[in-house]
Amino acid sequence: MTQTATRDGVIRLFNRYLREQGMPITQQRNVVAAAVFGSDEHLSVDDIERILRENGERIGKATIYRTLDLLVKSRLVEELDFGEGFKRYEHRLTRQPIHQHLVCTACGNVAEFESGEMLAIEARVARRFGFRPTRHRLEIYGICRACQDAGVTPSTEGLACPIDTA
Amino acid sequence: MTQTATRDGVIRLFNRYLREQGMPITQQRNVVAAAVFGSDEHLSVDDIERILRENGERIGKATIYRTLDLLVKSRLVEELDFGEGFKRYEHRLTRQPIHQHLVCTACGNVAEFESGEMLAIEARVARRFGFRPTRHRLEIYGICRACQDAGVTPSTEGLACPIDTA
DNA sequence: CTCAGTGCAAACCGTTTGCAGAACG
């Protein structure tokens, strides 16, 4: 029940946020929040809707979108975009979200990895461009080990030598 | 006219690609390609449509999308997604496209920067996860120097201490 | 002459919005 206990704690935090903003704490908002905090996946809105339906909750999609806005604004949830044509959401409960992803272009699987070099890169652009970084996102696209083992190789349907413009 | 000369060269390459694929070389395809190769910006489809209209060309949006598909498949053009809700396109004419971007969350401006560390990071994930990288994308979000000078500071509308779940 | 491409408009799909009725404080 550790997971549940922690989840309840964050829901309390979310409620505090709503109170701070002078917004009503509603059953629907807490049900959506519980679904997001109860999963460690990168959830799409359809994923969330499915989870709610499986739990016997019937909540309109508009309410899910509106609640996700609040969760993102409260900084308890992170919005992700893997270029799939829709957004995904991840809670920031147990750890800082990792923004480094390995995206397999064959099977679509997304794995996370840590990269200490990112701090150095951020410090360098801050110094060189006077840019003040707040967050980042690093995605490396390629073929995961499983797909390589299944015989997949990077696509070669482009021009043989596209940069020879002579 | 160096720019034009190079652009014509790439259009020749594009035509070679079409021939290789057994696809007709049409006026519309070359007009769209010329617009993309004639700009060094990150172009949206609306940008491209506007450029064509300014040049007196009237080409359906569907044809622009279909031609961009071909340009991307030929590897002469790169598809970008900055999470704006639509795609952008950049030619790979004069250089390998730089996939490291500084995105200002205040004014929306996107600047590019180089990062030699990326090669080391890719080599490390290849070794550690058996992942075979083909390309990557690094985006650092924050406040650009101009917006800082104008007095913008990072937003603080989230919870004061979101991760204290006690 | 034949087959693929084009343009238009409709379809699509994730997301947003307007509004009547329900719920929080």
Next chain:
DNA sequence: CGTTCTGCAAACGGTTTGCACTGAG
């Protein structure tokens, strides 16, 4: 009780698709 939220359905905006017509090879 007043104000905000909810659910539904319609609107929205970028992208895709179906189909009659045009044009490339």
